[in-house]
Amino acid sequence: MDARQYAPATQRNREAILAVLSENLMPQSNILEIASGTGEHAIFFASNSKSWHWIPSDINPTARESIVAWKNTNNTDNLALPLDINVTQDNWSELVADRAIDAIVNINMIHISPWSACLGLMKGAGQILSGGNILYLYGPFKRNGEHTAVSNARFDESLRDRSSTWGVRDLEAVIETAATANFQLQQIVEMPANNLSVIFVKS
Template identity: 40%
Template structure:
């Protein structure tokens, strides 16, 4: 089996890392939800050795993630966890959560369940960083995002770009407040929420 490869992950890793270096400077244990190919996990764990970067995904993606992590051979990148957001979650509590390009792939009820589960897997001072496209006030932020949304719905009706305000509402219900909202290349955003108790 060859390592899976995502050109998008290769392109976006540098601008994402530039923000995470700042946001995760005082973090110790990160849970990545939906690690996909494993490229981000290998790259970010290598670039931020002070973090334990815990990758996770559904079972079918774990072999590919392992290939990237085995090749990197990093002491701070343990084996990926099997995680379906609608199922059981890890018992460990993390002080940071990261996810990239997942919300528009999940069904909305899965996005809801993901945010609802965050309090049980995060510390009182935790933060959550999510990368991807977001709509604003129900509107696409670019023609390319509108086209991407149509493409997603052709793949599966449950997919689609989520509205930032709706996601903020889920985060608020889970006890997280929006702290940063950074425009990224290719009409994406990197958004950070912090637990209110922090």
């Protein structure tokens, strides 16, 4: 039975995300992806940049099974087996203490999780990454407390209907949280479908 999962949004945004990552991540990098979901991004990025060593992770066992299935189907040597990482747990960074991580990528997570996930992501990333390393976030964000598009406002409402702890985050609050872990905002890139790529560098 094929365990591969599919997320339609991945097909729409993966090339645009890859273009931004290619401009900001060095060749020969070990890249930890937090909340890899179906694994479609991971297999696409690893397949299109063979010099990267892509390390996926997800809290959901079904997602991890999907990542393994994608890896097996494509036989991609530079895609690692997925890790079971929950960024809301203390000291989750210790799960990769034996690996040299050069960048962390997080796509479409912080709005579909409690705020504690963003706090935990920043704290752990600050412990893992060294000066000059990149933390990359992708997703919808509010700016100065306002939605950037009507579609994002509707999406935010649908998220909050599903869980009172979810919702499109205020970019300024995310930047402030990143600063507490010694990350400085490097670049904001407008992406398709009213999303943003937000790139931080560890100081």
